[in-house]
Amino acid sequence: MTEIAMPQIESTNSRVETRVxxxxxxxxxxxxxxxxxxGAALVVLLLLGGVIISLIQGSIPAFQAxxxxxxxxxxxNPVTEKFGAGAAIYGTLVTSAIAMAIAVPVGIGIAIFxxxxxxxxxxxxxxxxxxxxxxxxSIIYGIWGLFVFAPFMQQYVQPxxxxxxxxxxxxxxxxxxxxxxxxxxTASLILAIMVLPFVTSISRDVFETVPPMLxxxxxxxxxxxxxxxxxIVIPYTRVGVIGGVMLGLGRALGETMAVTFVIxxxxxxxxxxxxxxxxxxxxxxxxxxxxxxxxxxxxLIALGLILFMITFIVLAIARIMLMRLDVKAGR
Amino acid sequence: MSFYPARRRRNSMWMGLSVAAAxxxxxxxxxxxxxxxxxxxxxxxxxxxxxxxxxxxxxxGLLNAIAGSxxxxxxxxxxxxxxxxxxxxxxxxxxxxGKLAFVVRFINDILLSAPSIVIGLFIYEVVVAPMGHFSAxxxxxxxxxxxxxxxxxxxxxxLNLVPNSLREAGAALxxxxxxxxxxxxxxAARAGLLTGMLLAVARVSGETAPLLFTxxxxxxxxxxxxxxxxxxxxxxxxxxxxPYKEWQQLAWTGALIITLAVLTLSIGARALAARxxxx
Numbered sequence: 001m002t003e004i005a006m007p008q009i010e011s012t013n014s015r016v017e018t019r020v021x022x023x024x025x026x027x028x029x030x031x032x033x034x035x036x037x038x039g040a041a042l043v044v045l046l047l048l049g050g051v052i053i054s055l056i057q058g059s060i061p062a063f064q065a066x067x068x069x070x071x072x073x074x075x076x077n078p079v080t081e082k083f084g085a086g087a088a089i090y091g092t093l094v095t096s097a098i099a100m101a102i103a104v105p106v107g108i109g110i111a112i113f114x115x116x117x118x119x120x121x122x123x124x125x126x127x128x129x130x131x132x133x134x135x136x137x138s139i140i141y142g143i144w145g146l147f148v149f150a151p152f153m154q155q156y157v158q159p160x161x162x163x164x165x166x167x168x169x170x171x172x173x174x175x176x177x178x179x180x181x182x183x184x185x186t187a188s189l190i191l192a193i194m195v196l197p198f199v200t201s202i203s204r205d206v207f208e209t210v211p212p213m214l215x216x217x218x219x220x221x222x223x224x225x226x227x228x229x230x231x232i233v234i235p236y237t238r239v240g241v242i243g244g245v246m247l248g249l250g251r252a253l254g255e256t257m258a259v260t261f262v263i264x265x266x267x268x269x270x271x272x273x274x275x276x277x278x279x280x281x282x283x284x285x286x287x288x289x290x291x292x293x294x295x296x297x298x299x300l301i302a303l304g305l306i307l308f309m310i311t312f313i314v315l316a317i318a319r320i321m322l323m324r325l326d327v328k329a330g331r
Numbered sequence: 332m333s334f335y336p337a338r339r340r341r342n343s344m345w346m347g348l349s350v351a352a353a354x355x356x357x358x359x360x361x362x363x364x365x366x367x368x369x370x371x372x373x374x375x376x377x378x379x380x381x382x383x384x385x386x387x388x389x390x391x392g393l394l395n396a397i398a399g400s401x402x403x404x405x406x407x408x409x410x411x412x413x414x415x416x417x418x419x420x421x422x423x424x425x426x427x428x429g430k431l432a433f434v435v436r437f438i439n440d441i442l443l444s445a446p447s448i449v450i451g452l453f454i455y456e457v458v459v460a461p462m463g464h465f466s467a468x469x470x471x472x473x474x475x476x477x478x479x480x481x482x483x484x485x486x487x488x489x490l491n492l493v494p495n496s497l498r499e500a501g502a503a504l505x506x507x508x509x510x511x512x513x514x515x516x517x518x519a520a521r522a523g524l525l526t527g528m529l530l531a532v533a534r535v536s537g538e539t540a541p542l543l544f545t546x547x548x549x550x551x552x553x554x555x556x557x558x559x560x561x562x563x564x565x566x567x568x569x570x571x572x573x574p575y576k577e578w579q580q581l582a583w584t585g586a587l588i589i590t591l592a593v594l595t596l597s598i599g600a601r602a603l604a605a606r607x608x609x610x
Binding site: 148 | 350351417425446480483543
């Protein structure tokens with residue numbers, strides 16, 4: 001009897017042992033997987049930290065040489081090694097501001113069209129087309145701007161603007177100078193076309209979070225479509241729309257290729273919108289590989305740091321606003 | 332009652348403006364695509380895919396640029412995707428409402444829309460400068476850094492769509508959590524995860540700014556990862572700004588190739604996502 005029972009006990013024991021081993025193996029594998037996902041999440045933080053630290057480190061020589069005056073000086077002279085970010089910062093802010101002034105109303109208009117007016121059959125194709133256009137690389141907008149849009153501006157739009165506002169006291173200086181075709185205004189318009197799909201698709205997504213009940217009640221008491229949009233949809237989604245606009249602004253500020261082709265790359269602050277100018281990203285793209293000398297390179301990296309700080313703040317505000325909307329929508 | 336006509340007028344005015352905005356915006360966007368096809372198609376020939384980029388003033392193709400773009404995109408995606416997948420898994424499965432997850436999510440969203448030229452500067456500082464020369468490796472790493480946030484975002488979103496009852500069923504069978512994620516979570520979200528990867532490829536394949544000073548450019552055929560490598564966007568940038576007719580034509584053709592590739596990828600991703608989600 002015992003002889004027969006023994007192997008049974010043994011096999012049970014070994015089965016228990018393999019079971020214990022298997023559970024241990026599971027536990028250690030489990031732990032390993034959890035740690036590696038956590039590690040990967042930390043790498044994302046490290047990436048941002050690395051970007052900030054490397055940019056600060058690279059820009060130290062420039063800030064040591066020029067101090068805080070770097071932010072405001074307009075001079076950019078590689079020969080005498082005198083650099084200032086004034087013109088680039090000015091160009092970045094002005095082009096983005098004009099682009100947003102055009103893209104936001106048009107984008108919100110398209111979003112209203114898509115959510116309230118569009119026949120249902122057309123809604124999906126148009127929406128998808130807009131999203132696809134948002135994915136087109138910016139260099140395409142740049143090459144189109146250079147070969148098609150800038151000549152068009154030079155031949156038709158800019159001469160008309162100069163003739164139209166030439167005698168108006170204040171505006172004559174805004175549209176002063178020869179029509180080069182390229183310049184701040186052309187770059188701003190191309191940026192506007194580029195940002196348009198972003199603003200549109202975010203506004204549409206945000207408008208779709210409005211509970212149908214609210215809209216239906218408004219229609220029920222006899223509101224017109226415009227009154228529903230102005231009194232229900234926009235107040236309800238204000239935070240989200242502003243967040244979306246800031247996200248678009250972040251894109252516009254950092255956009256490189258679409259602007260570099262048509263901005264003219266001139267380091268001066270000019271009151272005229274049709275004069276050539278430059279932006280931070282265009283300066284870096286145009287000059288970085290040709291930069292000789294540590295101070296030149298360092299000044300360009302300092303420009304990159306300024307750009308990163310500006311976009312960081314804008315994007316952070318955008319995300320906080322969109323998050324607030326998410327909380328409101330209960331997601 | 333007397334307000335009614337005025338309200339009607341205001342309504343039709345604003346709605347008219349909204350329709351006009353839609354017409355106006357879409358016109359520009361389609362105009363760009365139309366010109367791109369018009370100018371790009373006239374330069375498409377077999378030479379484009381079999382010849383190297385030419386010296387100024389002579390005919391040639393884009394073979395080395397296409398190959399360079401493919402190589403760097405593939406390496407960039409191969410490096411960035413696993414990292415993004417793991418980090419996204421942490422956000423959706425382990426971190427969820429934790430402090431670390433909150434911070435990572437926020438930072439990732441900022442990286443997602445950070446200017447790509449700044450990423451290029453970062454890679455220049457940490458890879459190119461210590462190595463002492465431009466290289467395809469540096470270009471690939473820059474692209475990988477751009478891939479990570481896209482994949483993190485879609486991975487988290489897609490895993491969040493997996494119903495909790497599936498996870499609970501797995502756990503009830505005694506599966507450890509890592510297996511629940513790998514065998515159930517990933518499998519249920521498979522289409523979505525693939526979509527995220529395709530979107531990342533689409534995003535990265537048109538990137539120009541970070542490549543300008545990491546992989547630089549190369550006029551000749553080169554597969555050496557330790558040397559400068561040509562890429563389509565960098566070639567377009569150089570050729571479009573040149574005064575030579577042949578170069579400008581090649582720039583248009585290159586632009587058309589990139590656009591078609593990106594559009595194909597995003598439409599593919601969309602079709603995949605539509606098939607994967609059961610509504």
